[in-house]
Amino acid sequence: MNAIIVSALLGVVMMFSGIFTTNKTIIKNIATVGMLVLLAANLMEMNNLFSFDINTHDLIVTQRYGLFFNCIAYGATFIYLVLSGNDITEVGVNVAEYFALIFFVLCGVAILSSFNGLLMLFIGVEILSIPLYILTGSDKRNLKSNEASLKYFLMGSFSTGIMLMGIALMYGATGNFGMVHGAGLRGVVTASQQPPYLLVAGVILLFAAMSFKVSAAPFHFWTPDVYDGAPSVFTSFMSTIVKAAGMLAFIRVFENQYTILGPTWHIIVDFAIVSTLLIGNITAVFQQSVKRMLAYSSIAQAGFMLFALYASNTEIAKEGILLYAAAYSLATISIFAVLIKLHDYTLDGFNGLAKKEPVLAFAATVSLLSLSGIPLTAGFFAKYYVLAGALQAGGALWLIIVAVLLAAVSVYYYFRVIQAMYFKEGDPQTLPITGGFKAALIAVAALIVLLGIWPSLLLSWLYF
Amino acid sequence: MIPVLLLFIPLVAGILGFFIKDQKAASNWAIVASVITLLTAVIGIYAMPASMHQYQATWLPSIGASFSVALDGMSKMLVLLTAISMPLILIATRNNNYSNPGAFYALMSLAQVGLIGVFVSMDALLFYFFWELALIPVYFLSSIWGGEKRIAVTFKFFIYTFVGSLLMLVGILLVYLHTKDHSFAWSSFTNTDLTSGEEALPFFLFFIAFAIKMPIFPLHTWQPDAYEQAPTASTMVLSGVMVKMGLFAVIRWVLPLFPFAAHQFAMPIIILSVVGMIYASLIAIKQDDIKRLIAYSSIAHIGLMAAAIFAGGSLGLQGVQVQMFNHGINVIGLWILANAIENTLGTRKLSELGGLATKAPTMAILFVVLAFANIALPLTNAFIGEFLLFNGLFQYNIWIAAAAGVGIILGAVYTLQMVQKVLFGEVSAITANATEINCYSKWVLIVIVVAVIALGVYPQPLIDLTKDSVNALLVIK
Numbered sequence: 001m002n003a004i005i006v007s008a009l010l011g012v013v014m015m016f017s018g019i020f021t022t023n024k025t026i027i028k029n030i031a032t033v034g035m036l037v038l039l040a041a042n043l044m045e046m047n048n049l050f051s052f053d054i055n056t057h058d059l060i061v062t063q064r065y066g067l068f069f070n071c072i073a074y075g076a077t078f079i080y081l082v083l084s085g086n087d088i089t090e091v092g093v094n095v096a097e098y099f100a101l102i103f104f105v106l107c108g109v110a111i112l113s114s115f116n117g118l119l120m121l122f123i124g125v126e127i128l129s130i131p132l133y134i135l136t137g138s139d140k141r142n143l144k145s146n147e148a149s150l151k152y153f154l155m156g157s158f159s160t161g162i163m164l165m166g167i168a169l170m171y172g173a174t175g176n177f178g179m180v181h182g183a184g185l186r187g188v189v190t191a192s193q194q195p196p197y198l199l200v201a202g203v204i205l206l207f208a209a210m211s212f213k214v215s216a217a218p219f220h221f222w223t224p225d226v227y228d229g230a231p232s233v234f235t236s237f238m239s240t241i242v243k244a245a246g247m248l249a250f251i252r253v254f255e256n257q258y259t260i261l262g263p264t265w266h267i268i269v270d271f272a273i274v275s276t277l278l279i280g281n282i283t284a285v286f287q288q289s290v291k292r293m294l295a296y297s298s299i300a301q302a303g304f305m306l307f308a309l310y311a312s313n314t315e316i317a318k319e320g321i322l323l324y325a326a327a328y329s330l331a332t333i334s335i336f337a338v339l340i341k342l343h344d345y346t347l348d349g350f351n352g353l354a355k356k357e358p359v360l361a362f363a364a365t366v367s368l369l370s371l372s373g374i375p376l377t378a379g380f381f382a383k384y385y386v387l388a389g390a391l392q393a394g395g396a397l398w399l400i401i402v403a404v405l406l407a408a409v410s411v412y413y414y415f416r417v418i419q420a421m422y423f424k425e426g427d428p429q430t431l432p433i434t435g436g437f438k439a440a441l442i443a444v445a446a447l448i449v450l451l452g453i454w455p456s457l458l459l460s461w462l463y464f
Numbered sequence: 465m466i467p468v469l470l471l472f473i474p475l476v477a478g479i480l481g482f483f484i485k486d487q488k489a490a491s492n493w494a495i496v497a498s499v500i501t502l503l504t505a506v507i508g509i510y511a512m513p514a515s516m517h518q519y520q521a522t523w524l525p526s527i528g529a530s531f532s533v534a535l536d537g538m539s540k541m542l543v544l545l546t547a548i549s550m551p552l553i554l555i556a557t558r559n560n561n562y563s564n565p566g567a568f569y570a571l572m573s574l575a576q577v578g579l580i581g582v583f584v585s586m587d588a589l590l591f592y593f594f595w596e597l598a599l600i601p602v603y604f605l606s607s608i609w610g611g612e613k614r615i616a617v618t619f620k621f622f623i624y625t626f627v628g629s630l631l632m633l634v635g636i637l638l639v640y641l642h643t644k645d646h647s648f649a650w651s652s653f654t655n656t657d658l659t660s661g662e663e664a665l666p667f668f669l670f671f672i673a674f675a676i677k678m679p680i681f682p683l684h685t686w687q688p689d690a691y692e693q694a695p696t697a698s699t700m701v702l703s704g705v706m707v708k709m710g711l712f713a714v715i716r717w718v719l720p721l722f723p724f725a726a727h728q729f730a731m732p733i734i735i736l737s738v739v740g741m742i743y744a745s746l747i748a749i750k751q752d753d754i755k756r757l758i759a760y761s762s763i764a765h766i767g768l769m770a771a772a773i774f775a776g777g778s779l780g781l782q783g784v785q786v787q788m789f790n791h792g793i794n795v796i797g798l799w800i801l802a803n804a805i806e807n808t809l810g811t812r813k814l815s816e817l818g819g820l821a822t823k824a825p826t827m828a829i830l831f832v833v834l835a836f837a838n839i840a841l842p843l844t845n846a847f848i849g850e851f852l853l854f855n856g857l858f859q860y861n862i863w864i865a866a867a868a869g870v871g872i873i874l875g876a877v878y879t880l881q882m883v884q885k886v887l888f889g890e891v892s893a894i895t896a897n898a899t900e901i902n903c904y905s906k907w908v909l910i911v912i913v914v915a916v917i918a919l920g921v922y923p924q925p926l927i928d929l930t931k932d933s934v935n936a937l938l939v940i941k
């Protein structure tokens with residue numbers, strides 16, 4: 001409960017801080033400190049030190065797993081604020097609001113990691129999404145940002161409608177919103193029974209809506225335009241922490257639900273994984289803009305995360321999605337932090353960066369290696385865990401081979417950026433870069449490598 | 465402890481090397497580090513008790529991976545080859561100038577870490593780590609300091625090998641699920657509950673990765689381009705040591721793990737290897753560029769070794785190990801010559817060369833000896849290796865041995881043709897002002913040539929070094 005309450009309060013604090021001061025640095029610092037407070041509050045609950053005791057009638061159930069995910073999400077957000085906090089203040093005039101909205105999104109994250117029923121799932125998803133519509137359109141003078149925001153809002157509302165429809169059907173079929181514990185939907189359907197059609201239809205609608213939220217194909221169409229149009233700092237936030245939270249919710253809601261679909265479940269998930277991987281990876285190859293490439297790459301990475309859904313009943317897949325969330329968020333936040341500093345977002349804009357800004361190029365390289373899953377970076381173990389989970393769950397081998405072949409395709413587009421930075425000549429124009437920014441980038445790169453050698457550094461926290 | 469030291473010394477040297485700005489200083493630093501590594505390897509292998517040859521530490525107990533390294537019979541030979549090659553390469557190319565020399569030499573040292581790691585790791589996941597780690601430095605070396613088409617060519621090489629590695633990763637996972645104690649240790653991997661039928665799939669997942677690295681026809685297309693475009697020093701690493709990774713990996717990670725599949729699919733693989741051998745030799749005859757010629761010649765030699773591995777038998781396997789070492793130093797010698805010719809004359813084209821024997825007699829003598837070693841003439845080190853290889857092949861199938869013999873004859877054709885066009889004939893406009901090779905290259909070549917002849921006359925040390933491992937392998941099979 002701590003995370004939900006503190007993040008909501010901090011959101012309000014940030015909103016009011018805009019009234020008392022217009023100094024951007026102060027506002028940014030309040031937000032960064034607030035982030036630490038939020039992290040501390042969550043850690044306190046995790047270690048049973050202190051937590052708000054509110055009777056939610058089992059609508060919210062906090063477990064160590066979900067709290068640990070909160071830690072990863074908040075830790076990543078903290079790193080994000082350290083790396084890109086200054087760039088957030090440059091987006092527009094209502095600086096305090098942006099930080100407030102980020103905290104509201106984090107409130108949504110906390111709900112998604114602890115919901116215990118479809119009703120709270122819906123509320124969590126909405127709290128997560130609505131601030132994002134605003135953040136996407138926060139660069140008011142930019143037509144692309146406006147277009148992206150409108151598109152995101154319309155598509156998002158549509159998917160919300162579908163989700164609500166699904167939940168309503170499921171409620172109609174079973175008479176409750178429960179799902180995770182005890183006599184939820186799982187209790188209604190036993191193996192021998194043919195589940196009611198209403199229920200099956202509801203589950204499929206829910207699957208579609210959740211696919212939309214994590215930009216899994218074929219519901220991914222909004223992603224490139226929205227990620228490309230939104231101010232880059234917010235794309236960084238949306239494509240990492242928010243996406244990981246959406247994925248976690250997806251996995252949590254279907255962890256037990258999938259039995260309802262019987263054998264059809266595997267057809268649906270296989271199709272979602274393969275099409276997401278194919279569309280994400282193949283389309284990313286043709287992008288000239290690095291920002292847009294990263295948007296498609298985030299679709300591709302979602303495909304890998306879906307493997308955790310595929311094998312959600314194995315321990316290793318559950319650990320895998322946490323590691324994936326951390327690895328992917330760190331790498332993407334760091335590459336976006338570098339991208340924001342450049343004037344030109346095309347591949348050519350990266351030409352010769354290694355000569356001019358070796359630290360930036362190095363950090364970006366480590367991130368890209370991690371995204372492509374090269375050993376010695378966190379990304380390798382992230383991929384390893386989810387694939388091992390899928391294999392352990394008796395996953396079809398062809399699916400895994402398709403996935404690794406497409407991972408090889410991903411090397412192609414990630415390495416093109418490395419090639420531009422190191423092997424090509426150019427004179428990239430950058431915004432002023434401070435020493436602190438460089439130090440933070442190096443620290444993130446070191447963290448990525450550290451997790452690539454000892455993933456247990458992170459995962460052991462899950463158990464004690 | 466020895467294997468850990470062998471990894472640690474070049475690793476530290478590499479990381480610190482990035483901060484050196486001066487060309488000579490960076491080169492000296494790398495040479496000193498590589499010589500220390502060599503001394504450690506030699507002392508460690510010959511003077512230390514066997515208990516020092518292993519090291520094990522926990523790494524990821526939850527998934528059953530450990531940091532387990534060992535210098536056993538299989539790896540000793542290749543660790544020695546890596547340790548010896550590195551100073552030879554660095555000294556021979558000392559006069560080459562690089563932009564950003566600190567990074568160049570640092571990456572060379574890091575490549576050495578990866579290579580030694582591949583040879584000593586006794587844990588499948590660790591092996592995979594080093595397998596990739598060896599690739600990344602070479603990728604940067606070739607892409608930054610290579611020839612005109614370096615970026616595209618090196619990228620092709622990288623993608624090729626990366627696809628192979630990923631397939632191997634799936635293979636590793638599959639075998640892992642079949643180990644009895646859910647561990648990545650080599651001993652668990654060789655003792656799985658895979659049935660002979662189930663072996664085929666992981667066998668191919670592993671083998672494709674290694675076949676790309678060797679490379680075996682038809683997966684060789686990255687190789688001539690990559691060798692041609694890479695800077696000479698990294699070409700030497702690639703062809704001298706790195707391709708041996710593929711052969712070594714088959715001996716370490718395929719034969720003991722999948723004995724049934726290895727036996728079942730031996731014939732098609734041997735045929736592909738021999739076809740590749742003849743095919744590469746035929747192309748080599750047509751080459752006008754020395755580097756490409758040596759590249760194709762290398763494919764041919766590797767093809768023969770791959771065939772002998774799958775033919776099995778103790779003599780053949782022994783031959784492969786001996787020949788891996790011999791081919792390693794011989795091909796480095798040839799690359800040094802190619803590098804020297806390119807640096808002094810500015811061309812690698814056979815058609816523009818000629819008459820160097822009169823202009824640079826010392827080089828000519830060294831060249832001829834190495835050329836003889838390349839066609840495995842008796843009294844050179846390659847002879848004993850190829851003799852054993854052919855012995856293995858002959859016992860397996862006489863027709864295949866005969867076909868491989870054709871490849872050897874073609875090898876003599878292109879090698880002697882190269883010698884003739886470079887050393888003899890008319891002195892051309894380009895070679896008119898040729899000079900002797902510089903003293904660094906000369907002394908390295910003299911060392912290599914002495915080794916070629918010494919090991920040709922008395923190959924027993926090499927055979928002793930590998931004997932145990934071959935016997936162990938045959939027991940497992």
